[in-house]
Amino acid sequence: MARKKSYETNQKSPRAFLVGVCLTSTKKAQARELLDELAELTRSADAEVVDTLLQVRKKFDPATYMGKGLLSTLVERVEADEIDLVVLDDPLTPAQQRNLEEKLNVNVVDRSRLILDIFARRARTAEAMAQVELAQLEYLLPRLTRAWGHLSRQYGGAIGARGPGETQLEVDRRRVRDKISKLKERLKKIGEQRTLRRKGRENALKVAFVGYTNAGKSTLFNRITKSSVQVDKRLFMTLDPTSRMMASPFPCRVIFTDTVGFIRKLPHELVESFKSTLEEVSQADLLIHVIDCSDENYPDKVFQTEKILSEIGANAPVIRAFNKIDLNPDFLPNPEKSDSSKTVLLSAKSGQGVDELKAVLLEKSREKSQKIPLSQGK
């Protein structure tokens, strides 16, 4: 049998085939949209999307996730189209993973694995790298079964000597657990330094830009703070929070932070390991929730973002910034949503409506400056 191709080591862009299984109970249009998003994720991992297939069936096949018919089509397509990688939207059991990889003879990854890979590619700072590695190991640990057997390939060749009576699997698990506790220890130290650096910021208004990936957070951050953080169609370009302090025209210092975007089915291991980075969000005085109003699925994305915000304990007041109004000039937010959050319609790209947001920020900074004891000045 030919050796399985490893997409991680390929020089050219790996060729990916996407497969979705839509349970009859869910809507097909939604399944399509999730597959489109999966394609965006795949391209963000620098792979080429060759084709996608969507199958409707009653339930996932316990052995192979998809049905027999689709699987045999896929076997043919993988061969004919020289596919290196098959991507699926749903989490696979270790058995499904093994069965599919044996039949297809290429790597098979699910959405979580893909997101972890993208994060690993983007991580630049020591903190982000440790956070991603921790998430990868937490993801791996429960999947470390006899069926998986990937450890030596993925996480560095030589596996340590076994203790008396230990199986290879137990050794692998122990090694992963040891590495996890070391990483947690290291991240705790980095987190403490972060907390120290935050000291002395009590008198500043802390504003964080949050939202679904690609909503335009970085574009808006750049426009407001006159910065130039990277703006990109590819997902998750911002892993480490970037902060800018501004004084003028505000009556107190205002610290703006651009943060990592959220996405559906964000692996909880990532949310967990990025806790200290996400503190910039949970400890902000004000959140600007950037929403792409040209995207018809924005309500679901708003819902997903709010879910993650509550998961990380971010409960500051929220301004909803409906962005990309240039692409949808007639847009009006749903009036039924009569919660207390303020709403602004704007275009971070053209600048339309941005002054209105600045006015709200000015008002918030006035409120903040009134709370600062005179002795402490600005």
Ligand SMILES: Nc1nc2c(ncn2[C@@H]2O[C@H](COP(=O)(O)OP(=O)(O)O)[C@@H](O)[C@H]2O)c(=O)[nH]1
């Ligand atoms: N037409 C339009 N495109 C925008 C606007 N704001 C951002 N974009 C585009 O949307 C994409 C994602 O923007 P980015 O700021 O990187 O989003 P982030 O992932 O939320 O940080 C980029 O291609 C931007 O040029 C806007 O107001 N109008």
Ligand SMILES: [Mg+2]
């Ligand atoms: Mg960004």
